[in-house]
Amino acid sequence: MRKWAWVIVTFVVILIVGGYAFSRHQSIEKQYHLEMENAAAAIKDKNYTAAENYFQSALTRRNSDPTATHRLKQTKTFVNGMDQLENHHFSASKRTFQQVYTIHNGSEVLNDRAHQQIKEIEVVQKNVTKYNKTLDYARELNQAQSFELSNEQLDTLFNTKEFKKGYYTSIWKAARALQKSNKTGLAQTVIPDVADNRSSSQSNAAASESSTNGTSQAAGNGSVSSLPKPNLSSSEQQAANNYSGSNEFTVTKKDTELNGKVISQDQITKARQELGNRAGQFSDQDVRNLIKEAGQKGISVTDAANNQ
Numbered sequence: 001m002r003k004w005a006w007v008i009v010t011f012v013v014i015l016i017v018g019g020y021a022f023s024r025h026q027s028i029e030k031q032y033h034l035e036m037e038n039a040a041a042a043i044k045d046k047n048y049t050a051a052e053n054y055f056q057s058a059l060t061r062r063n064s065d066p067t068a069t070h071r072l073k074q075t076k077t078f079v080n081g082m083d084q085l086e087n088h089h090f091s092a093s094k095r096t097f098q099q100v101y102t103i104h105n106g107s108e109v110l111n112d113r114a115h116q117q118i119k120e121i122e123v124v125q126k127n128v129t130k131y132n133k134t135l136d137y138a139r140e141l142n143q144a145q146s147f148e149l150s151n152e153q154l155d156t157l158f159n160t161k162e163f164k165k166g167y168y169t170s171i172w173k174a175a176r177a178l179q180k181s182n183k184t185g186l187a188q189t190v191i192p193d194v195a196d197n198r199s200s201s202q203s204n205a206a207a208s209e210s211s212t213n214g215t216s217q218a219a220g221n222g223s224v225s226s227l228p229k230p231n232l233s234s235s236e237q238q239a240a241n242n243y244s245g246s247n248e249f250t251v252t253k254k255d256t257e258l259n260g261k262v263i264s265q266d267q268i269t270k271a272r273q274e275l276g277n278r279a280g281q282f283s284d285q286d287v288r289n290l291i292k293e294a295g296q297k298g299i300s301v302t303d304a305a306n307n308q
Contacts (some may be wrong), residue, residue, distance in 0.1 A: 007116040032061035036068065039075075043109050048079045085117065088167065090128070096119045106228060124167045131157060131171050137253060138178055141194055145220060145265035147182040147189070149256060154179050189265075258295050263288045271301045278305060 039054035055072035059065060082098035100106070100114035120156075134153055141150035154175050157163050163172065256262055268287050272279040275287075282290070293304040 023125060029061075032058050032065070035061065039071065040107070043075065043107055048075055051075050070103050070105045070261055074100055074103040074110055077103065078110050079118065081114070085121065088170070090121050090125050094118055097121075116142040128171070129163060129166065130257060131163060132170060135171060135175055135178070138175070140262050141256070142178060142185070144180055144262040146256065147191070151179060219301065220283050258292050263291055267291060274301045275305055
């Protein structure tokens with residue numbers, strides 16, 4: 001009798017322990033699946049820190065679980081790629097995102113996002129190259145003292161919607177600094193013979209009071225600027241009225257260069273001095289064209305103007 005009693009007691013204990021173990025296993029499995037579902041929801045909401053915590057918690061339910069392990073690694077890799085992109089390390093970020101979708105049994109959501117980020121980075125890299133090329137050319141024009149043309153190049157950047165994105169902050173700051181330099185350069189530009197022209201105008205004005213035959217010689221050598229309109233002879237006025245120079249709003253890089261080098265403001269000024277009183281008939285771009293023709297044909301700027 002006592003033997004049967006011990007058998008029954010042992011059987012009951014086994015049932016209790018087995019039932020507890022099974023119940024605990026079921027509870028752990030339930031918690032594991034719940035953590036994995038919460039992690040997936042967090043990824044969908046782009047709450048990657050929470051997703052990492054859920055995956056780590058799932059691993060406490062199932063030690064070394066391959067799915068939780070891989071997706072935790074994938075999430076950390078994706079976050080690393082985003083940090084690199086935010087710091088404008090485009091090449092490194094691209095390589096990191098490529099690792100995201102190579103991780104076995106990873107999140108399809110992260111795979112898709114990694115592909116999208118790579119496409120965006122490729123666009124950004126192309127834009128960086130293009131914007132830097134425009135900025136470099138604007139710098140060349142600035143160094144050649146062609147400040148207005150340099151600003152025109154910068155305007156093509158500032159008027160581009162894409163250029164305002166945070167990816168291009170360093171280029172944007174450099175462009176603003178160059179624009180400020182151009183503004184300073186324009187403010188400090190001194191037109192040759194302006195002082196002589198003003199002095200001549202004053203002398204001629206005084207002379208006209210004592211002689212009805214006095215005429216104004218204030219036109220100087222024909223330098224053009226935004227200064228008050230100078231006194232012109234009838235022939236000079238007629239020439240100004242007949243001006244038909246090309247406008248400068250469609251100037252291309254090729255139009256501003258001679259033998260691959262930007263035509264500087266000093267070259268334009270010297271050409272105007274050579275043209276003398278005829279200088280007022282030509283815009284800056286017209287003068288550049290004369291300089292280009294003279295250089296290509298081996299003739300003087302005056303001869304090039306006579307061929308017009």
